[in-house]
C-alpha cells in the first residue's frame with residue numbers, strides 16, 4: 001500500500017475495534033488524517049469529550065488487504081510530546097478502510113433499488129444514498145436474516161432490509177435504546193445502583209436494577225425527567241468489541257455484568273459493548289444511532305424480579321417502560337394500557353368468580369363452577385366443530401415412561417421444562433406435549449393409504465416448567481390444556497389437510513370476533529429431511545394461505561428443524577395480538593417413531609404429520625377471552641346467562657315457574673329472591689355482567705311476562721316469557737357477540 005501522498009483526509013470506518021486502558025469512542029475515528037512513514041500511520045484523533053486533539057499513531061498490523069480494509073494496531077502517544085515514540089500506549093486493534101484501496105460494493109434494498117457505495121460505508125450512509133427521507137426512520141437493518149445496527153459497515157455486496165419502528169426488529173432496537181437511556185438515567189441519579197439486564201419486550205422494555213430499596217413513584221418521575229435530558233442531549237451510541245479481560249476491567253463495579261462476562265470468557269469471543277456518553281453497557285445491540293431519536297417514552301411500572309428469574313437469586317427492581325417515535329402513538333398506547341388494566345383477567349377472574357391461582361399452586365390454575373361453565377361451553381363448541389371437520393378424539397396418559405421421552409427427543413431437547421416422577425423404581429415423566437402419546441395411538445394398528453388422512457384430536461393436559469417470575473395469571477402457567485390434534489397423511493394429502501386446518505381455525509376465531517394475522521416460518525439451516533420435501537410443504541402452506549385469502553408474513557429460516565409452520569396471531573378488541581393457533585408440518589416424528597402406512601403399491605411408507613392447535617391453551621384462551629370481552633361474555637358463553645329477580649315475595653312462586661322454564665330451555669340461570677330493593681339486585685347482576693336480568697313484579701306474574709334488562713342496553717321492555725325464551729335461544733345459537 002502506498003500512503004506516500006502524505007497528509008490526506010480519508011474517511012474510514014472501524015470495526016472490531018478494541019481498546020485498552022479506558023474508554024475510547026470509536027466513531028471519533030470517522031475522519032483520519034493519515035501521514036505515513038513506511039507502514040506507520042499517524043492519526044490525528046480528536047476526542048470530543050476532551051475538546052482537544054490528541055495524536056495517535058496507527059501501525060499497520062498486516063500489510064495485505066483484508067476484504068478491502070486493513071487491520072492495524074493503534075498506539076496512543078503522550079499528547080505533550082506528540083511524536084515521541086518512546087512509550088506508546090497500546091490502544092487496541094482496529095480495522096479500517098482506506099479510501100484509495102476501497103472497492104465499490106453494490107447494496108440492494110428490499111424494493112429492488114441498488115446503490116453503489118465504498119466498502120466500509122455504514123448501512124446508514126447507504127440508506128442515505130438511497131435518497132428520500134427513509135434514513136430518518138431507519139432503526140436497524142436486516143441482512144441475511146440477521147438484524148444489525150444501522151452503523152454496521154458494509155464490506156461486500158449485500159441485500160438489506162431497512163427496519164423502521166413498524167418492523168418488529170426496528171421497534172426492538174428503538175425500545176432497547178430506551179432501556180439504555182433508562183439505565184443511564186438511573187446511574188446518574190443513583191450511582192450505587194447495580195445494572196443487570198434491560199431488553200426490549202413485546203410492548204416496551206424493562207431494566208433490572210439492584211438497589212437498596214425499590215424505586216418509588218416519585219423516583220420514577222425523577223428518572224423520567226433525567227431520561228428526557230438524556231434524549232435532549234442526543235448522545236451518540238457507540239458500539240465496541242473488547243476482550244473479556246477488558247470487559248471485566250470496565251465493569252469491575254457491576255457484579256451482574258461480571259457474571260455475564262465470565263460466561264463468555266474463555267470462548268475466545270470478543271464482548272460487544274455500547275457506550276453513550278458517561279454510560280456503558282454490555283450489549284449485543286442493535287441500537288439507534290443516538291438517544292435523541294427516542295422522542296416519546298413512559299415508565300409504566302416497577303416490580304420485583306429475581307435475577308435470572310430464579311427465586312434463589314437476589315430480588316432486583318424491574319422498571320418497565322415503553323417508547324414510541326411520536327407522542328400521539330404513546331398516548332394511544334397508554335390509553336390502551338388503562339383499558340387493559342380494567343380488563344385484567346386476574347382481576348375479573350376473581351370478581352366474576354371464574355378462576356384463580358392460589359399460593360399453594362403457583363402456575364397451576366383453579367377453575368370454579370362459573371369458570372367451568374365457560375370452559376365446558378368452549379370445549380363442547382370445540383368438539384362440535386372438530387367432529388364436523390372429521391376429527392376423532394383421543395386421550396393419552398399424563399405420565400409415561402422415560403424411554404418414550406428419549407425416543408421422542410424431548411429428553412435431549414426439553415428436559416429442563418419437564419417434571420419427573422418414579423414408579424416401581426422406574427423413571428417416568430409428566431408429559432409436556434401430547435405428541436409422543438399421539439404417536440403411540442397411531443401405532444396401535446396397521447394403516448392403509450385408504451384410511452388416511454387420520455385426524456386425532458386431544459384436549460391434552462400438559463405440564464411445563466416455567467420460572468416463577470415468568471408466571472402470569474392464566475396467560476403463563478405450568479399446567480394447561482392444549483387443544484391438540486395430530487393429523488397423519490400421505491404426501492399428496494398435505495395441501496388439502498393444511499387447507500382444512502386453516503379453514504377450521506378461521507371459522508372458530510371469527511365466532512369470537514377475532515381478526516388475526518399469520519406468520520409462515522420456513523426452512524432453517526439445521527433442517528431435517530429433504531429439501532424437495534420442504535419446498536413442497538412450504539409451497540402447500542403458502543398456497544393454502546393464498547387460497548383462503550389469509551394475510552401472512554414470512555419468517556425465513558424460522559421454522560422448526562422438523563418442519564415448516566404457520567402461527568396464528570389473533571387481535572383482540574383493544575388491538576393486542578396473541579399467538580394462539582399453530583400448524584406445524586413434521587417430517588421427523590414419523591421417522592423417530594417409525595410410523596407407517598401401506599401404500600397402493602403394497603409397500604410401507606412414512607406418513608407426513610401435522611401438529612396443530614386452535615385455542616392453543618384453553619386456560620390462556622379463557623384469559624384472552626375474559627380480557628377481549630372485558631368479562632361481558634356473549635350470551636352463548638356467559639357462565640350465568642340470565643338472572644331472574646323478584647320485586648317482592650309475592651312473585652316467588654312465579655319466579656320458580658320462570659326459572660324452570662328457562663332451565664328446561666337449557667339456560668344457565670340464577671334466581672335472586674332476596675328481600676332486597678330491586679335497584680340493588682340489578683346493580684349486583686350488572687356488576688356480574690350477566691347478559692339478561694329478568695325482573696318479575698305483580699304485572700309480570702299476572703300476565704305471564706318478563707321485564708327484560710339487557711346488561712348493555714338497559715330496560716328492553718316487557719315480553720311474554722315464551723317470546724323471550726325463543727329470542728334468547730336464537731341469540732345463543734347464533735353465537736353473536
Ligand SMILES: [Zn+2]
Nearest residue numbers: 176283284285
Ligand atoms: Zn443493549
Ligand SMILES: [Zn+2]
Nearest residue numbers: 434435486611
Ligand atoms: Zn404434537
